[in-house]
Amino acid sequence: MFSTKAHRTGADRMSDPNWWRQAAVYQIYPRSFYDANGDGLGDIKGVTAKVPYLKELGIDAVWLSPFYPSALADGGYDVDDYRNVDPKLGTLEDFDEMAAALHAAGIRIVVDIVPNHSSDRHEWFKEALASPKGSAARERYIFRDGRGENGELPPSDWDSVFGGPIWDRITEPDGTPGQWYMHIFAKEQPDFNWENPEIREDFLKTLRFWSDRGVDGFRIDVAHGMAKDLSEPLPMKADLEAKAHGTDGFADGSHPFWDRDEVHEVYAEWRKLFNEYNPPRTAVAEAWVHETRRARYASPEGLGQAFNFDLLQSDFDAASFKKIIADNLVAAKESGASSTWVFSNHDVVRHATRYGLPKGGSVAQGTNAAQDVTGGTKGQDGKGWLLAGAPAEELDVELGLRRARAATLLLLALPGSAYLYQGEELGLREVSEIPDAERQDPSFFRNPGVEIGRDGCRVPLPWTADGSSFGFGAGGAHLPQPEWFKDYAVSKQEGVEGSTLELYRTALRLRSELQTDEELEWVETGNQDVLHFSRPGGWHTVTNFGSDPVELPDGDVVVSSGPLDNGKLPADTTAWVVRDA
Numbered sequence: 283m284f285s286t287k288a289h290r291t292g293a294d295r296m297s298d299p300n301w302w303r304q305a306a307v308y309q310i311y312p313r314s315f316y317d318a319n320g321d322g323l324g325d326i327k328g329v330t331a332k333v334p335y336l337k338e339l340g341i342d343a344v345w346l347s348p349f350y351p352s353a354l355a356d357g358g359y360d361v362d363d364y365r366n367v368d369p370k371l372g373t374l375e376d377f378d379e380m381a382a383a384l385h386a387a388g389i390r391i392v393v394d395i396v397p398n399h400s401s402d403r404h405e406w407f408k409e410a411l412a413s414p415k416g417s418a419a420r421e422r423y424i425f426r427d428g429r430g431e432n433g434e435l436p437p438s439d440w441d442s443v444f445g446g447p448i449w450d451r452i453t454e455p456d457g458t459p460g461q462w463y464m465h466i467f468a469k470e471q472p473d474f475n476w477e478n479p480e481i482r483e484d485f486l487k488t489l490r491f492w493s494d495r496g497v498d499g500f501r502i503d504v505a506h507g508m509a510k511d512l513s514e515p516l517p518m519k520a521d522l523e524a525k526a527h528g529t530d531g532f533a534d535g536s537h538p539f540w541d542r543d544e545v546h547e548v549y550a551e552w553r554k555l556f557n558e559y560n561p562p563r564t565a566v567a568e569a570w571v572h573e574t575r576r577a578r579y580a581s582p583e584g585l586g587q588a589f590n591f592d593l594l595q596s597d598f599d600a601a602s603f604k605k606i607i608a609d610n611l612v613a614a615k616e617s618g619a620s621s622t623w624v625f626s627n628h629d630v631v632r633h634a635t636r637y638g639l640p641k642g643g644s645v646a647q648g649t650n651a652a653q654d655v656t657g658g659t660k661g662q663d664g665k666g667w668l669l670a671g672a673p674a675e676e677l678d679v680e681l682g683l684r685r686a687r688a689a690t691l692l693l694l695a696l697p698g699s700a701y702l703y704q705g706e707e708l709g710l711r712e713v714s715e716i717p718d719a720e721r722q723d724p725s726f727f728r729n730p731g732v733e734i735g736r737d738g739c740r741v742p743l744p745w746t747a748d749g750s751s752f753g754f755g756a757g758g759a760h761l762p763q764p765e766w767f768k769d770y771a772v773s774k775q776e777g778v779e780g781s782t783l784e785l786y787r788t789a790l791r792l793r794s795e796l797q798t799d800e801e802l803e804w805v806e807t808g809n810q811d812v813l814h815f816s817r818p819g820g821w822h823t824v825t826n827f828g829s830d831p832v833e834l835p836d837g838d839v840v841v842s843s844g845p846l847d848n849g850k851l852p853a854d855t856t857a858w859v860v861r862d863a
């Protein structure tokens with residue numbers, strides 16, 4: 283049973299085709315990770331410089347958010363050129379060097395692919411604007427004539443995810459007001475026409491390009507986008523809302539641009555390409571879909587794995603965690619994938635903040651890209667999990683961190699892949715004090731007074747307690763870092779017993795030693811606020827969601843998210859106990 287340790291170390295581990303099933307994947311938002319050239323923006327060389335840190339952390343893979351050339355209208359998810367590195371971040375040679383360094387350290391590389399839309403600076407979009415209506419160049423995107431006498435009204439009244447209309451009108455090459463193009467996200471992100479074989483071919487080329495460069499896997503952005511039914515007459519907002527808010531959400535795949543069945547034809551093609559490689563390239567879908575439809579994205583004939591954001595949307599609550607875990611393990615088994623677990627990423631308010639706010643309370647404002655995509659109302663079920671706008675005085679910093687640590691230690695014991703977001707290993711919470719003038723996220727600008735945007739979780743990391751930008755680089759930081767960052771710096775936590783960084787390091791090391799089959803068994807605790815499960819090999823995890831300390835099972839406590847209280851497990855704490863199986 284304990285055979286995994288042997289095959290998870292050394293060269294063997296790098297050729298294991300199942301490496302992804304229980305990997306700890308660390309998401310790097312490259313512009314905010316580490317700035318090697320001192321221009322205020324994190325870069326590829328910055329990742330290379332921190333490979334020793336990543337190795338020491340004990341992760342299996344990094345996932346890099348987009349590092350492609352981009353005007354940063356949406357943090358890099360507006361891609362100008364899919365087969366290049368943004369010159370502000372480095373070169374392809376820098377990428378190769380980084381890949382080699384990561385691989386030498388036994389760390390795999392997952393890159394973000396953004397297939398639903400390009401940026402408006404992509405050469406194809408520029409060509410489309412310069413070409414006449416009906417031309418092949420326009421057919422790569424979604425252009426339509428406007429309604430109204432002179433085409434002055436958008437083709438439909440749909441809203442984009444970031445706010446404002448989903449259509450923008452162009453000026454034709456002859457200077458007259460022209461057609462409209464569709465963009466589900468920002469206007470700088472025109473949607474591709476996936477019925478056009480040229481688009482399909484080009485993405486195959488891109489996947490091959492990065493696979494050939496040694497990339498091990500892909501995170502597919504808005505994987506439930508791409509396929510669209512734009513047959514006339516286009517439905518109007520009220521028709522979409524009826525579908526979005528029906529009891530079953532979009533469970534029938536009938537929405538004109540989300541989660542349509544045809545999208546899986548694309549992934550079947552991609553899977554063939556992935557399987558040409560040895561080991562096969564992996565992929566994980568970012569698909570905010572009805573839970574009954576997630577398995578299709580995760581199937582072995584498709585992308586292979588899909589994010590579930592259920593824990594991320596849950597309160598810190600025993601019953602809710604248990605149900606989510608149980609349901610997702612069943613769903614993963616049925617689809618042939620392994621489950622995914624995530625609390626934080628570049629789109630949501632950090633979990634150390636979420637758990638420090640009153641349950642079900644504060645306003646949901648961090649980012650609602652995800653929610654709008656699922657068609658849910660803001661703050662699903664009124665819970666408000668995206669709460670960057672929550673008044674600072676409502677935040678209990680200490681409670682938030684204690685719960686975040688407990689939740690993470692629980693997550694790291696679950697079968698399946700753990701997706702971690704840079705900075706959570708430092709216990710960072712959301713930065714709420716960014717002046718409006720320095721914000722960057724389009725959701726902030728397109729929803730004035732409503733959305734605060736996602737910048738608060740994208741602030742450059744503090745590496746040292748002092749110095750320019752807390753050691754992020756020799757220059758400044760592209761988003762302002764608050765003074766309190768100094769207390770969370772890597773240098774302040776390294777080697778410090780009980781620090782969040784050391785907790786993550788210990789847990790990740792133990793995880794790779796203890797991990798075996800993807801089995802989990804619940805142990806009855808007789809206390810509704812306490813969750814207890816075991817994994818093969820005698821690895822027990824207990825989390826106390828309640829307020830009174832509880833007894834731990836017999837065995838060795840190998841790590842706990844906080845100090846024990848006379849041998850008991852206090853409130854908001856998780857412990858791993860190992861005992862003879």
Ligand code: BGC
Binds near residue numbers: 357360396467568628
């Ligand atoms: C990404 C976001 C991005 C959006 C549009 C999302 O799902 O995670 O950061 O804004 O896709 O590309």
